[in-house]
Amino acid sequence: MPPGREPLLEVDNVTLRFGGVVALDQVDFTLYKGEILGLIGPNGAGKTTCFNAMTGIYQPTEGEIRFRGQRIVGKKRHVITQMGMARTFQNIRLFPEMTAMENVQVGADAHHKTSVLSALFRLPRHWREERDGREKAERLLEFVGISHRIHEYARNLSYGEQRRLEIARALATDPVLLCLDEPAAGFNPAEKEELLQLIRKIRDQGITVLLIEHDMRLVMGVTDRIVVLEFGKKIAEGLPAEVREDHRVVAAYLGVPDDAA
Numbered sequence: 001m002p003p004g005r006e007p008l009l010e011v012d013n014v015t016l017r018f019g020g021v022v023a024l025d026q027v028d029f030t031l032y033k034g035e036i037l038g039l040i041g042p043n044g045a046g047k048t049t050c051f052n053a054m055t056g057i058y059q060p061t062e063g064e065i066r067f068r069g070q071r072i073v074g075k076k077r078h079v080i081t082q083m084g085m086a087r088t089f090q091n092i093r094l095f096p097e098m099t100a101m102e103n104v105q106v107g108a109d110a111h112h113k114t115s116v117l118s119a120l121f122r123l124p125r126h127w128r129e130e131r132d133g134r135e136k137a138e139r140l141l142e143f144v145g146i147s148h149r150i151h152e153y154a155r156n157l158s159y160g161e162q163r164r165l166e167i168a169r170a171l172a173t174d175p176v177l178l179c180l181d182e183p184a185a186g187f188n189p190a191e192k193e194e195l196l197q198l199i200r201k202i203r204d205q206g207i208t209v210l211l212i213e214h215d216m217r218l219v220m221g222v223t224d225r226i227v228v229l230e231f232g233k234k235i236a237e238g239l240p241a242e243v244r245e246d247h248r249v250v251a252a253y254l255g256v257p258d259d260a261a
């Protein structure tokens, strides 16, 4: 372990099979507090499956995943969210008939303490949480740069704004780890540059970031370290400059045989 660095997420020898398909094959890596780690690899390499195993959607066939020192395999999704892990999805999953603000408030609800009874009887605690939730949503929409769209239905937002809204909603759960699954998919170069700034701003708030991304320029420009998967196996791990020169990575991306790379 690098000196002075505290592990936040430990993926320990994780294998995940779908019938005969080995989507993850003894994958091993550690994410340290405060870093931006890139998880890259060609299509079908197992990146999303890895996110799904970390966030409680899939159960690994073998291996362990620890978050903040606690085992998370077998824990329910909402429990993992409450422990401080949030994610966005490759395909945007917003509530299209709700406003931007309401979508973010749904994220904030993950931590609300109000019971159904106090909501029904509109007790003071319920009002307080409502007001705090609204203020928090306003702050987060401002933070991701779409505060001018606060009362707009999610379905009316542009594609780029919807991606930002997803990030705001994930941030509303007060994560210590934010996992972004291809957040720049479909973005033009200017939007990618803005996203890069936003990811840095998120890290500057003390949030650790795990990023799945296909755009190499973006990955190389924003991450501190990179883990590379191919056919479910980890084939490389290191600093962006090291990974870029790694012959197995070059071969995986260019589709040339390993010994020819």
Ligand SMILES: Nc1ncnc2c1ncn2[C@@H]1O[C@H](COP(=O)(O)OP(=O)(O)OP(=O)(O)O)[C@@H](O)[C@H]1O
Pocket (backbone or CB within 6 Å): 018, 021, 022, 023, 041, 042, 043, 044, 045, 046, 047, 048, 049, 050
């Ligand atoms: N629910 C599932 N059932 C069966 N096979 C699956 C399932 N989910 C993923 N797979 C398979 O697992 C492998 C890894 O897929 P995964 O989606 O994790 O890759 P990826 O690296 O995220 O790819 P992409 O960059 O295309 O999103 C692929 O062979 C895929 O077909």
